[in-house]
Amino acid sequence: MLNNFRQASQSVLALPRYAKRIIVMAVDISLCILTVWVAFYLRLGEVVSLADRALWAVVISLALALPIFAVSGLYRAIFRYSGWSNIISVMQAVAVYGLLYAGIITAMGIQGTPRTIGLIQPVLLFLAIGGSRTLVRYWFGDALRSRLKAEGVPRSLIYGAGSAGRQLLSALDNSREMQVVGFLDDDERLHGQVLNGQAISASADLPRLIETKGITHVLLAMPSVSRRRRNEILSSIKPHRVAVRTLPSLTDLAEGRVTTTDLRNLDIDELMGREPVTPDQTLLAQNILDKVVLVTGAGGSIGSELCRQIVKVKPKALLLVEISEYALYSIHAELEGREVALVPLLASVQDIDRMGEIIGTWQPDTIYHAAAYKHVPLVEHNVIEGVKNNVFGTLATVQLAIEKGVSDFVLISTDKAVRPSNVMGASKRLAELCLQSLFDHHSKSGKTQLSMVRFGNVLNSSGSVIPKFRQQIKNGEAITLTHPEITRYFMSIPEAAQLVIQAGAMARGGDVFILDMGEPVQIDDLARRMIELSGLTVCDVQNPDGDIAISITGLRPGEKLYEELLLGDDPQPTRHSKIQRAQDPFVSWQELEADLSILRAAVHKNDIDEILNIFRKRVTGYRPSTEVVDWVYAKQEEV
Secondary structure, eight states, X not given: OHHHHHHHHHHHHTSOHHHHHHHHHHHHXXXXXXXXXXXXXXXXXXXXXXXXXXXXXXXXXXXXXXXXXXHTTTTTSOGGGOOHHHHHHHHHHHHXXXXXXXXXXXXXXXXXXXXXXXXXXXXXXXXXXXXXXXXXXXXXXXHHHXXXXXXXXXXXXXXXXXXXXXXXXXXXXXXXXXXXXXXEOSOGGGTTOEETTEEEEOGGGHHHHXXXXXXXXXXXXXXXXXHHHHHHHHHHXXXXXXXXXXXXXXXXXXXXXXXXXXXXXXXXXXXXXXXXXXXXXXXXXXXXXXXXXXXXXXXSHHHHHHHHHHHHTOOSEEEEEESOHHHHHHHHHHHTTSSSEEEEEEOOTTOHHHHHHHHHXXXXXXXXXXXXXXXXXXXXXXXXXXXIIIIIIHXXXXXXXXXXXXXXXXXXXXGGGSSOSSHHHHHHHHHHHHHHXXXXXXXXXXXXXXXXXXXXXXXXXXXXXXXXXHHHHHHTOOXXXXXXXXXXXXXXXXXXXXXXXXXXXXOOSSEEEEEOOOSOEEHHHHHHHHHHTBTOOEESSSOTTOXXXXXXXXXXXXXXXXXXXXXXXXXXXXXXXXXXXXOOOOOOHHHHHHHHHHHHHHHHXXXXXXXXXXXXXXXXXXXXXXXXXXXXXXXXXXO
């Protein structure tokens, strides 16, 4: 019998929308007739003929009810998703109907119809209409849940029975993407209680629930919990082979944007256990508020985030300088509409004439120089272009800034510049030396404050391992890792951009700022954690039947096992707890300028050996990890 009901329900669900509306209208017509008949019976204590005394009461009921219900939107609602809000709509529509019906039947009077019918029938109609909608919700909702179960839709538990959890349950109710079967919560007072039809269990019950209810996902609905507590929860969930997904921020919740699509995989910065530091608003505003700001490399990972942070501080104008047309279009389209003058400018920082025109025309107060080639193996294979862009592009831009009287110039540097084993790191350290030496040279006559900010990897940047690992897990492929012991520092892109802006505001001239990156992360551990929090297992010697293997491919050209942030010792604190000032040595501009002339000639002649000699001479600790792997150089050697 139950199966017949479910089959009938699924047949109705498969009907087109207009057919379902006709059925609902037919039901409402029947309920209007039925409630008039019942009202007569309750009033007179006898069964009356609808074709006799009750005819006009029925006609008036239908003439009022159907138009009012249609205008009130009762026939546009999807009843299997309806809840309390739909009952309110029914109540409002029937209230309007009741006033009009009572006005005609009770106040005006209809011959042969008792006046109290005008009061009794609307009450009965509200109960009948509301009851029918509720019945449909549970009847068809059960049918849909049965279908979802049969189709293998993921069964999930919501971790957190607070307001966010309740909103998430409402958003996912009868979803075709996820079936919620209960709550988990740490509050012992809630254990055993029922919230919106779902039982609340202790987190320790997760293994039993996985076994008995076939749980495949745990949905974190705790947007305000600290990152430390979140990591404790993740550690407790990790052994149980369920996928973990999370909600967006409290801001998104407050703006009512909680839907199925808001559920997302955990961002890897949420797994690092690193608590964000509230930025110093004074430092953020110092070089930006009501000023003209220029960002080179504005479409890159760091450059674009700098632009996002800058527009929040309300500069007078923001110049977006980018060599990639698509990257420039993307960041400009994203920021357009803000109350800031945006100027998208296609330009290469190596083009002195173009950069001179831009800086001379708009006379920016502050320049953030993020333009660089940063991908270690690519720069290793394309040495000339790396040097042109990272060294001479930086040199040209900073010299123009000094010449045009720009107040502040901030270079975005990297931890790979410290005792580098690759051309990318060496070229960035040489760029740092250019700023240090130029400031020393111009310190008495110039007004431009030059500084550089050095930090490690940013999460989810272009070329980062994180998106690569995520895609490999999604495809069911082995994760490719270059070395089992490789470690890296990580920081979220927004935090890095905010700290860059704050560091630049503390510049006294020629400063090398170091961002506190926290503890280094072993990439093998990171890969394993990403696999486990996707609800999968690592395939290794201990677990040969696991889902995802980790394949060791060997270090790439120029790649180090670990990175450093300091060249010297004794870094100095600043007014910001996450920013230090390094004491790095440099040479006079006269000495460096002579070497840069040799370097420029070597670039012109494609003399890779001479370029590397300059690096060895000027870049402290430079030790190339492999032989020259520049593609052009290697091809010429074959000839």
